[in-house]
Amino acid sequence: MSDYRPNNEFPERPTPRRRPQDFKVTIPEDTNTSYGGEEDNSISSFSAPQNSSEQKRQRSKEEIKREKKAHKQRDKEKGKRNRRVFRLVWIVMVLFVGLALAQYLMTGLNDMLAINHITSTVTVEIPPDATLDEVAQVLQENGVIKEPTFFKLYATVTKSKDSFNRGTYELTTDMDYEAIINYLQTDYNRVDTVRIQFREGLNIQEIAELFEENGVCSADEILELANTDTFDGFDMISAITNDSERYYKLEGYLFPDTYDFYIGEDPESAMKKLLRNCDQKLTDEIHGQLEEQQMTIDEMMTIASIIQAESANLEDMYNVSSVLHNRLENGVETGTAQLGCDSTVFYPYRTKDSVPEEIRDTFQSRYNTYNIIGLPPGPICNPGAAAMDAALNPNDTDYYYFCHDAEGNAYYAKTAEQHQQNLVEAGLA
Numbered sequence: 001m002s003d004y005r006p007n008n009e010f011p012e013r014p015t016p017r018r019r020p021q022d023f024k025v026t027i028p029e030d031t032n033t034s035y036g037g038e039e040d041n042s043i044s045s046f047s048a049p050q051n052s053s054e055q056k057r058q059r060s061k062e063e064i065k066r067e068k069k070a071h072k073q074r075d076k077e078k079g080k081r082n083r084r085v086f087r088l089v090w091i092v093m094v095l096f097v098g099l100a101l102a103q104y105l106m107t108g109l110n111d112m113l114a115i116n117h118i119t120s121t122v123t124v125e126i127p128p129d130a131t132l133d134e135v136a137q138v139l140q141e142n143g144v145i146k147e148p149t150f151f152k153l154y155a156t157v158t159k160s161k162d163s164f165n166r167g168t169y170e171l172t173t174d175m176d177y178e179a180i181i182n183y184l185q186t187d188y189n190r191v192d193t194v195r196i197q198f199r200e201g202l203n204i205q206e207i208a209e210l211f212e213e214n215g216v217c218s219a220d221e222i223l224e225l226a227n228t229d230t231f232d233g234f235d236m237i238s239a240i241t242n243d244s245e246r247y248y249k250l251e252g253y254l255f256p257d258t259y260d261f262y263i264g265e266d267p268e269s270a271m272k273k274l275l276r277n278c279d280q281k282l283t284d285e286i287h288g289q290l291e292e293q294q295m296t297i298d299e300m301m302t303i304a305s306i307i308q309a310e311s312a313n314l315e316d317m318y319n320v321s322s323v324l325h326n327r328l329e330n331g332v333e334t335g336t337a338q339l340g341c342d343s344t345v346f347y348p349y350r351t352k353d354s355v356p357e358e359i360r361d362t363f364q365s366r367y368n369t370y371n372i373i374g375l376p377p378g379p380i381c382n383p384g385a386a387a388m389d390a391a392l393n394p395n396d397t398d399y400y401y402f403c404h405d406a407e408g409n410a411y412y413a414k415t416a417e418q419h420q421q422n423l424v425e426a427g428l429a
Contacts, residue, residue: 108150112177117146119174123191126169126184128264132161135184144171144180151177160185167262168192192263198274200256200384201308204248205348207382211270214261221267226250230268234279236297245366245377247348252301252379253278281385289392298378304391305379306369309343312408314386319412321394323402328374335416336400339369347380403428 110116122142126135132155136148145151155161160181167190171183183189194214198207204226208219225231226248232238236253243249254271255278261270282297290300303324311317324339331337347367349355355363367376383391399412401419403426411422423429 104150108147108153111145111147111150112154114174114176117174119172121170121172123168123170125192126164126166128166130164130166132156132164135164139171139180142171143173144175145177155181165190166264187262187265190262193260194263195258195260197258198254198256198382200387201381202256203348203350203381204251204254206350207254207274211261211267215263216261216265216270217267222271223248225267225271231271231275234275236279236282237275239296240298240378242377247366247378249378250275251348252298252305252382254382255281256382256384281388286388286392293392295392299375300388300391301383302375302379304383304387305381306339306341306343307390308383308387309381310341310402311387311390312404312410316404316410317387317390318393318395319397319399319410320402321390322397323399323412325394326398326400331373334400337373338371339375341369344369344376344380347376 120143122144124138124142124144126138130138132152136145136151136155139145139151140148152161154177158178158181163181163185165184165187167187169184169189170191171180175183194216196210196214196216198210202210204223205219208222208226211217211222212219227243227246228249231250234253237250240246240249250271254274257274257277259273259277261273286300290297303321306324307317307320311320327334327336327339344367345365346352346355346363347365349363352360352363364371366372367378367380369376397412398414401413401416401422403411403419403422405411405426405428409426411426413419413422420429
């Protein structure tokens with residue numbers, strides 16, 4: 001309820017009380033004012049609370065100390081328990097790792113030594129430029145090894161990881177690691193071989209095609225090598241002095257024979273087999289004959305290559321050789337200074353049809369003996385031993401001309417008139 005009074009009427013204010021003046025408190029002298037007395041009637045309000053707070057603080061410190069001590073004790077006991085658990089776990093882990101390692105080593109050593117391997121023969125294919133991982137995988141897949149990781153470790157430790165050859169090999173599953181690695185480090189153990197027969201009279205382009213057809217290497221690789229100094233270690237090759245005039249430096253020196261090659265063999269290795277065979281065929285006896293006749297190996301090989309390309313049979317070789325020698329020695333006097341051999345017209349191609357179409361109508365061979373006097377710059381094919389012998393030992397004749405009919409029958413003539421009659425008789429004119 002409001003205390004409202006109209007007409008601005010307010011209640012009278014009470015008269016304020018007067019403050020006492022000169023107020024004093026008298027304490028008798030015999031009153032004990034010591035705080036430690038039996039009776040403490042002091043009016044002070046500070047002593048008791050101060051003692052209580054100090055006691056509380058003291059108790060708090062003691063409790064904290066006790067708690068810290070108890071906590072340390074618990075930590076110490078907990079640490080002891082943790083150390084015991086850790087030691088137990090560590091011992092278990094060491095035992096586990098030790099057992100695992102021992103098992104791994106035992107398994108690996110058994111595999112390395114081929115212990116308990118069932119003996120069988122398998123064929124493995126090592127790819128070109130194979131890595132150690134690829135080799136181990138191939139061996140594992142074919143049952144040669146069981147532990148590829150241990151095999152790779154062994155190959156790495158023995159520094160054998162980069163020495164694997166490509167090819168196909170026959171291995172037995174009872175071979176230890178050392179035997180496996182040694183077996184795969186040489187081509188001699190490969191079974192992916194191919195035998196190629198190069199017949200007498202093939203030129204280097206045809207030889208290169210045979211290499212490619214049989215998977216040994218590409219034709220381009222052979223033809224590229226044929227014009228390099230790679231094989232100048234052979235005296236017969238290093239003696240060639242007119243490289244720039246030739247189509248192929250090695251033409252004539254790839255001895256025709258039957259050879260075994262590896263699939264994917266290095267082209268240089270393949271070529272060396274043919275060159276080495278040719279070098280062996282150039283015996284001391286042949287070198288002696290060349291010296292007597294004042295003929296170089298290259299001249300002999302060039303004559304032999306023409307004899308090989310032009311002759312119908314072995315007997316014909318010695319008569320054809322006599323025609324070539326007669327023209328070389330007496331060609332100027334007899335008007336036969338040019339050898340005039342059809343086999344030289346389109347070299348390095350076999351016939352006009354084998355000349356690339358884009359140059360066929362304009363092609364002029366540097367070896368064309370209808371246009372040049374004497375021998376061409378080099379051999380036109382690779383002659384065999386019989387042609388080489390015929391080049392050194394021609395029949396003693398007066399022939400300066402020869403031709404053959406379609407059946408391979410030979411016709412020889414001393415004069416151009418006789419040769420013309422032979423051409424008619426052979427059906428060539």
